[in-house]
Amino acid sequence: MADLFDPDHIEIVPARKLAGRVDGTYIAAGNGFETQACAAIELSFDGISGDFHGGATRRSGGREPWYGRGTEIRNDRQVSIIAPDEMAIVASRMGIAEMRPEWLGANLTIAGVRRLSMIPSGTLMFFEGGVTLKVDGQNKPCRIAGRAIAEGAGMADREAGALLFPKSADRLRGLVAWVEKPGVIRQGEAVSLRLPEQWIYA
Numbered sequence: 001m002a003d004l005f006d007p008d009h010i011e012i013v014p015a016r017k018l019a020g021r022v023d024g025t026y027i028a029a030g031n032g033f034e035t036q037a038c039a040a041i042e043l044s045f046d047g048i049s050g051d052f053h054g055g056a057t058r059r060s061g062g063r064e065p066w067y068g069r070g071t072e073i074r075n076d077r078q079v080s081i082i083a084p085d086e087m088a089i090v091a092s093r094m095g096i097a098e099m100r101p102e103w104l105g106a107n108l109t110i111a112g113v114r115r116l117s118m119i120p121s122g123t124l125m126f127f128e129g130g131v132t133l134k135v136d137g138q139n140k141p142c143r144i145a146g147r148a149i150a151e152g153a154g155m156a157d158r159e160a161g162a163l164l165f166p167k168s169a170d171r172l173r174g175l176v177a178w179v180e181k182p183g184v185i186r187q188g189e190a191v192s193l194r195l196p197e198q199w200i201y202a
Helices: 084-094 143-152 158-168
Strands: 011-013 016-027 036-038 040-044 057-059 072-074 079-082 108-111 124-127 132-138 175-181 183-186 190-195 198-200
Touching: 016 040, 016 183, 079 084, 084 108, 084 158, 143 158
Parallel strands: 079 108
Antiparallel strands: 011 198, 016 036, 016 108, 016 190, 040 183, 057 072, 079 175, 124 132, 124 190, 132 175
16 A cells, blocks of 8 residues: 555645735725725624624625535635735736725735735634734635625726626635734734645645
8 A cells, every 4th residue: 555645656745934015904894895994993702893804703605505405504705815916916807007905805904025915724823912813715806896896996897897806806816814813904014924834736
């Protein structure tokens, strides 16, 4: 029987650390997912206080086809995180002048981390003010956000813009995370990312 732990047949990427900064903080304080800029966001174990996506649990949707729609599940999408450089690429692909974080319902923009959307699940984000977030995974782009972008950018064909966004933002839409250690995150503070050792399961 072959050795299941033969290092020649297992790809292991070592753990590493990265550094960035909080470029912006946002909250969805209304009845919709779109956010507004603010100086800081306060987080508890339920997520961002007063935010549309707050709560210890959430209802399943199209991202969880293995459950009936509306099933109560753990809220692993408490915080939406994007990168300004990636949004600039998406805006260029869509032929618009800019893409504002508010249109995407982003809670945090993080600058200085290359290829932020490719950060692996399980990454810990340690913020200077004491908050720790744990990355669940990539945030898959959808037509709902695409429609908000098309409206915000004043695209002539809003429905075409809604359909264009998922294609333009594939693997550039940022990350979703949940609160491991609560506190306050302020615009401009430093953030340290601890990427876990990654195993390529083959």
